[in-house]
Amino acid sequence: MLAYTLRRLWQFIPTLAGVVLLVFFLFNWIGGDPAYLLAGKIPNPETIANIRRQLGVDEPYAVQLWIFLKQILTGDFGVSWSTNERVSDIFATRLGPSVTVLIPLLMISTLLGMAAAMLVAYVRGSLTDRSVMVACTVAQSVSILVYILVFQYFFAYQLGWFPVQGWGVTFADNLFRYAVLAIVVGVAVSLAPDIRLYRTFFLDEINQDYVRTARAKGLSEARVMWVHVLRNAAIPIVTNILLQLPGLLAGAFLIERFFGIPGIGREVILAVERSDFPIIKAVTVYVAIATMVVNLVADLLYKAIDPRVQLK
Amino acid sequence: MRESSVWALAWRRFRRDRLGFFSLIVVLLYLVVVLATATGLVARDWQQEAGVSFAPPTFLGPGADTPQLAKRAEGAQALSDYGIPDPLGPDLAEIAKGLSGASANETRAPTLALGGDKWGRDVLKKAVKGTETSLFVGLAAAALATFLGTLFGAQAGFRGGKVDDFFNWLYSVLTSIPYLLLVLAVAAVVNQKGVLTVILILGLTGWTGIFRLIRAEYLKHRVREYVLAADAIGASGARRMFVHILPNVSHVVLVQLSICVVLFIKSEVILTFLGFGVGVDTVSWGSMLAEAGSELLLGKWWQLTAATVAMAILVTAFSLFTDAMRDALDPRLK
Numbered sequence: 001m002l003a004y005t006l007r008r009l010w011q012f013i014p015t016l017a018g019v020v021l022l023v024f025f026l027f028n029w030i031g032g033d034p035a036y037l038l039a040g041k042i043p044n045p046e047t048i049a050n051i052r053r054q055l056g057v058d059e060p061y062a063v064q065l066w067i068f069l070k071q072i073l074t075g076d077f078g079v080s081w082s083t084n085e086r087v088s089d090i091f092a093t094r095l096g097p098s099v100t101v102l103i104p105l106l107m108i109s110t111l112l113g114m115a116a117a118m119l120v121a122y123v124r125g126s127l128t129d130r131s132v133m134v135a136c137t138v139a140q141s142v143s144i145l146v147y148i149l150v151f152q153y154f155f156a157y158q159l160g161w162f163p164v165q166g167w168g169v170t171f172a173d174n175l176f177r178y179a180v181l182a183i184v185v186g187v188a189v190s191l192a193p194d195i196r197l198y199r200t201f202f203l204d205e206i207n208q209d210y211v212r213t214a215r216a217k218g219l220s221e222a223r224v225m226w227v228h229v230l231r232n233a234a235i236p237i238v239t240n241i242l243l244q245l246p247g248l249l250a251g252a253f254l255i256e257r258f259f260g261i262p263g264i265g266r267e268v269i270l271a272v273e274r275s276d277f278p279i280i281k282a283v284t285v286y287v288a289i290a291t292m293v294v295n296l297v298a299d300l301l302y303k304a305i306d307p308r309v310q311l312k
Numbered sequence: 313m314r315e316s317s318v319w320a321l322a323w324r325r326f327r328r329d330r331l332g333f334f335s336l337i338v339v340l341l342y343l344v345v346v347l348a349t350a351t352g353l354v355a356r357d358w359q360q361e362a363g364v365s366f367a368p369p370t371f372l373g374p375g376a377d378t379p380q381l382a383k384r385a386e387g388a389q390a391l392s393d394y395g396i397p398d399p400l401g402p403d404l405a406e407i408a409k410g411l412s413g414a415s416a417n418e419t420r421a422p423t424l425a426l427g428g429d430k431w432g433r434d435v436l437k438k439a440v441k442g443t444e445t446s447l448f449v450g451l452a453a454a455a456l457a458t459f460l461g462t463l464f465g466a467q468a469g470f471r472g473g474k475v476d477d478f479f480n481w482l483y484s485v486l487t488s489i490p491y492l493l494l495v496l497a498v499a500a501v502v503n504q505k506g507v508l509t510v511i512l513i514l515g516l517t518g519w520t521g522i523f524r525l526i527r528a529e530y531l532k533h534r535v536r537e538y539v540l541a542a543d544a545i546g547a548s549g550a551r552r553m554f555v556h557i558l559p560n561v562s563h564v565v566l567v568q569l570s571i572c573v574v575l576f577i578k579s580e581v582i583l584t585f586l587g588f589g590v591g592v593d594t595v596s597w598g599s600m601l602a603e604a605g606s607e608l609l610l611g612k613w614w615q616l617t618a619a620t621v622a623m624a625i626l627v628t629a630f631s632l633f634t635d636a637m638r639d640a641l642d643p644r645l646k
Contacts, residue, residue, distance in 0.1 A: 141627030
């Protein structure tokens with residue numbers, strides 16, 4: 001186990017180097033000279049030279065790469081190009097709102113998705129199963145944008161059940177007032193793909209020998225499904241949720257943007273709109289690192305839950 | 313019994329799946345529409361402001377708040393009287409007459425088939441034209457991604473060794489960044505709108521899923537007897553890769569291609585909505601949804617509905633068709 005972990009950590013190095021090179025290549029090479037972006041509408045050569053010196057882009061590429069590496073290692077990406085806020089401060093303050101929406105969203109959608117998936121897997125091949133699957137396909141084919149627009153319009157503008165957008169000061173206010181509609185939309189969007197995926201996990205288990213054994217020794221259907229099958233199907237489900245986590249953190253940008261939630265995702269969108277490269281660079285590198293770590297944790301967890309799994 | 317090819321067998325299985333077959337017909341109908349718009353037969357004049365602003369759909373009847381252009385013209389004339397003869401008066405009157413004449417010729421319809429947008433453009437035509445953009449972007453980007461994924465996967469799986477290591481490294485680098493974040497980062501750097509840009513962004517970042525599957529297939533196939541036999545009679549590496557093995561893994565390619573189309577259509581909509589997608593002179597479902605957000609607050613729901621329905625039908629049909637195709641091509645999966 002330890003040897004495996006160490007080997008995996010060792011393999012992080014080339015991948016991480018690749019991510020660093022990719023980000024560097026994108027932003028420092030293809031991205032062009034940021035000085036022209038920053039100098040404003042009527043740039044004069046002096047300002048441009050100044051900005052270039054400040055950002056270090058007048059240095060050769062090797063030196064720029066070294067600066068970038070130092071930024072990653074120290075976690076100090078300098079200041080945002082558009083607001084002059086420290087990048088590290090931005091992340092520190094934006095993480096809370098993201099997590100406030102994300103954790104309840106994940107818990108609710110997972111529980112609902114698992115329950116529904118178990119139900120349709122139990123009646124597999126029936127009309128219910130087929131129609132739920134088609135309904136899921138239809139639900140998945142509607143863009144997330146439409147869910148957000150329509151939910152916001154009906155539940156916030158028309159019915160007035162929730163604030164249209166915004167973010168409060170206290171945690172309780174945020175969780176129970178401002179985040180609710182965002183969570184509802186998130187659950188509505190993720191339910192259909194979750195049900196489809198989890199259903200396959202349940203189907204894999206339902207045909208196993210141990211299920212037949214459990215039935216043969218006279219256990220009730222409820223016990224077979226809720227205890228025997230559920231426990232085994234939960235393994236890939238938990239892993240799957242873990243793997244989604246880093247992507248969700250940055251990927252909830254549409255929801256955060258529409259509901260005015262000052263999270264990481266909204267920050268990414270703002271940064272892309274303003275060509276605020278330090279923020280995008282930091283997000284990309286750190287999310288990549290988080291993805292790799294989570295992958296490793298998921299594999300180790302898999303092994304811990306299911307001793308049959310052989311790690312290579 | 314007559315012997316049938318793999319494809320004929322698959323087709324027979326596919327035809328038995330009624331839902332899948334129906335989906336195929338829907339997808340083909342969409343392709344016909346795209347051909348019609350691309351050749352300019354339909355919806356060529358989608359930019360024409362045919363109706364009044366926010367013309368409601370015909371089945372609702374004309375709205376009560378239809379802006380009256382004529383009233384504004386009368387009001388303008390009443391202003392010009394200060395007791396002094398206006399030196400430009402006759403000329404202005406002439407121009408005004410010309411203008412009103414022009415707008416009288418170009419009568420704006422009070423209602424349009426599926427309603428109008430802010431500028432009175434026909435939503436139906438926009439949806440049809442938007443279908444062309446979105447579907448074309450999806451297909452082209454999927455073709456590019458599938459081409460890259462197949463090429464890289466074949467090289468990595470077949471050649472092994474250093475080549476395999478390199479492509480695996482590239483794969484792990486690209487997949488360690490969440491897909492939409494990667495797409496947004498590239499969009500931020502490229503900072504250029506347009507259909508071609510979107511296709512390149514989606515295609516160049518989206519090949520990883522196909523790569524993984526194709527590589528696994530090639531690993532499996534390269535030691536099969538028919539490939540060893542081809543090697544024995546002196547077939548070159550490229551020939552074995554693309555003439556011998558590729559037809560045997562083409563069903564994987566085909567299914568992945570169609571999964572990609574769905575993914576990329578959805579991604580294009582989000583990219584365009586955020587303003588990093590196709591340009592302002594092009595209409596796509598994403599740009600329609602972007603307009604629809606503020607329209608909804610005014611109670612003008614038809615553009616949102618038109619874009620959503622057009623997209624939902626295509627994506628649903630394409631997904632069901634993909635599922636049916638996968639079942640038909642690989643009967644072991646069930």
